[in-house]
Amino acid sequence: MCGIVGYIGNKQAAPILLGGLEKLEYRGYDSAGIAILDGEKITMEKTKGRLKVLSDKIHGGEDLKGTIGIGHTRWATHGAPSDINSHPHLSRNGRIALVHNGIIENYLQIKALLESEGYTFVSDTDTEVVSHLIDYYYNGNMIDAIIKAIHRIEGSYAFGIISVDHPGELFAVRKSSPLIVGLGNGENYIASDIPAILSHTRDVYFLEDNEIVWIKGADVKVLDVYKHEVKKEVFHVDWDVSAAEKGGYEHFMIKEIMEQPKAIEDTVCPRIQGGNIVLDDIKLTKEQINSLKKIYIIGCGSAYHVGVVGKYVIEKLTRIPVEVELASEFRYRDPIVGKGDLVIIISQSGETADSLAALREAKVRGARVLSVVNVVGSSISRESDDVLYTWAGPEISVATTKAYSTQLQAMYLIALHIGINNGKISEEEKEHYLAEIQTIPSKVGKIIEDVAPLQNYASKKYGSKDIFFLGRGLDYCVALEGSLKLKEISYIHSEAYAAGELKHGPISLIEDGTLVIALATQDSLFEKLLSNIKEVKARGATVFAIAQEGNTEIEKEADFVVYIPKIDNLFAPSLTVVPLQLFSYYVAVNKGCDVDKPRNLAKSVTVE
Numbered sequence: 001m002c003g004i005v006g007y008i009g010n011k012q013a014a015p016i017l018l019g020g021l022e023k024l025e026y027r028g029y030d031s032a033g034i035a036i037l038d039g040e041k042i043t044m045e046k047t048k049g050r051l052k053v054l055s056d057k058i059h060g061g062e063d064l065k066g067t068i069g070i071g072h073t074r075w076a077t078h079g080a081p082s083d084i085n086s087h088p089h090l091s092r093n094g095r096i097a098l099v100h101n102g103i104i105e106n107y108l109q110i111k112a113l114l115e116s117e118g119y120t121f122v123s124d125t126d127t128e129v130v131s132h133l134i135d136y137y138y139n140g141n142m143i144d145a146i147i148k149a150i151h152r153i154e155g156s157y158a159f160g161i162i163s164v165d166h167p168g169e170l171f172a173v174r175k176s177s178p179l180i181v182g183l184g185n186g187e188n189y190i191a192s193d194i195p196a197i198l199s200h201t202r203d204v205y206f207l208e209d210n211e212i213v214w215i216k217g218a219d220v221k222v223l224d225v226y227k228h229e230v231k232k233e234v235f236h237v238d239w240d241v242s243a244a245e246k247g248g249y250e251h252f253m254i255k256e257i258m259e260q261p262k263a264i265e266d267t268v269c270p271r272i273q274g275g276n277i278v279l280d281d282i283k284l285t286k287e288q289i290n291s292l293k294k295i296y297i298i299g300c301g302s303a304y305h306v307g308v309v310g311k312y313v314i315e316k317l318t319r320i321p322v323e324v325e326l327a328s329e330f331r332y333r334d335p336i337v338g339k340g341d342l343v344i345i346i347s348q349s350g351e352t353a354d355s356l357a358a359l360r361e362a363k364v365r366g367a368r369v370l371s372v373v374n375v376v377g378s379s380i381s382r383e384s385d386d387v388l389y390t391w392a393g394p395e396i397s398v399a400t401t402k403a404y405s406t407q408l409q410a411m412y413l414i415a416l417h418i419g420i421n422n423g424k425i426s427e428e429e430k431e432h433y434l435a436e437i438q439t440i441p442s443k444v445g446k447i448i449e450d451v452a453p454l455q456n457y458a459s460k461k462y463g464s465k466d467i468f469f470l471g472r473g474l475d476y477c478v479a480l481e482g483s484l485k486l487k488e489i490s491y492i493h494s495e496a497y498a499a500g501e502l503k504h505g506p507i508s509l510i511e512d513g514t515l516v517i518a519l520a521t522q523d524s525l526f527e528k529l530l531s532n533i534k535e536v537k538a539r540g541a542t543v544f545a546i547a548q549e550g551n552t553e554i555e556k557e558a559d560f561v562v563y564i565p566k567i568d569n570l571f572a573p574s575l576t577v578v579p580l581q582l583f584s585y586y587v588a589v590n591k592g593c594d595v596d597k598p599r600n601l602a603k604s605v606t607v608e
Ligand code: M6R
Pocket: 300, 301, 302, 303, 346, 347, 348, 349, 350, 351, 352, 355, 398, 399, 400, 484, 485, 488, 601, 603, 604, 605
């Protein structure tokens, strides 16, 4: 979950590294550090706290001179955030500096071995063992030492490494943690993610597990563990650097909420051609579709919530049974999955450790894996049989909004594709669904046009201690996401319940003034939901309801109502979620929370 960056060229490295780290802060932000190689010495500065603290300390990088360096922004796993636990970590003689993203699972064993060889440790991190281990194996050849070290360690890693014994060189290697190489003109970069280097170059290599990067001057080599050179394809990034900038908004989150109409349109419209769904990237044949026994949808957090919507939608349109599971559960529960099953992995980052492990588990058992991923070239996309990209563009805010919304569209596209192919959707239904789905961008646009009522309501409710979300059917699925959004950025305790479950326990939590957010967009369940609203009102709750335009009856019961434009109920989640995102955002802003970087969280959860 940490971010790493490295530079080698003829410019001063430190300001470039700080610039790159700023773009990676979404990956972790409890401490930061950089190490610069200047001839035969390494200078290093690292500190607990946000990147700004480090940057101020070294005057925007001016204090550290040298044209080769590595940098790190941390999300602590082993050892509390502190100056000493911050990266980079040095080898015992200070000749090697290393930054790491991932977890070294057998670090205690290695530590014991190194201690018996006279090494002493200054930090509580798992990473420090690796800088010493490389030193331990170093015999004049850095590549050999790195290969020996990665053979010895278990876990996940992306390392950036410099050494005073190799004054014009930069090394890197990865396994199960993302790492790219940025190819410039006479200068090169390594980074955890594209935005870190996008202002310098658009040409990148995506690295596979255990590929070792050796950059000497301007020469970039990628080697395998047998030291054979690997021919890499250059990937040209075609999205605009401004896509990863705030562009005048106060936070990335609100910018990304506002980008949803375009993100949805980009994800859906190119895939509807001549009155049909065209999923060029999916190689699943008609025969394979017709012999599908079961579909699993797997993800974490919001991606899992998309899966919950996906279950309702796919089962309805294809009549194939769907199970939706948390990746962290699926991977360890010996699931009954195999040939003839389709496993859909949903992930914005494409790097989530549990989702990647679930993918591998499904493949080993013979299932076909289709992933729904936003980050092009990410591990999950590369390891899947088929990929359906969500064209949301870079999502920087830790709380997902536009990625969630585009993932929902992927669920519809997959459901329609399968349902049309297995004959469960008639021509007439197909026409109707295709027409409806294409109205989503403009309807989301209409919701975000006037945020004032939600902004105003949030300014009255941001002091709430507990907030409950209720819904039935697809509204329940969206309630799960609304509740997560609120709690992760505003730190208000919140829970989502299927409204029918109220009487089975949760209603005892309702007291005078408790805020209940009731989702009532599903026509067939509207009356039932109205009854649930009455029940909580009778116990003192204040109710904020979301309903479809025209269902004004709700105003008799609810204290505050937001209407979404009329749409086929199946697609309502795409609209309902938007006021919930806005409400969470404005509550968090009112509370003075760090909206884009909520405490304890990171955007890309590359550790278990
Ligand atoms: O990158 P992924 O989609 O795999 O991430 C999954 C979750 O970590 C993510 O959705 C998380 O729950 C977000 N913070 C929610 O806003």
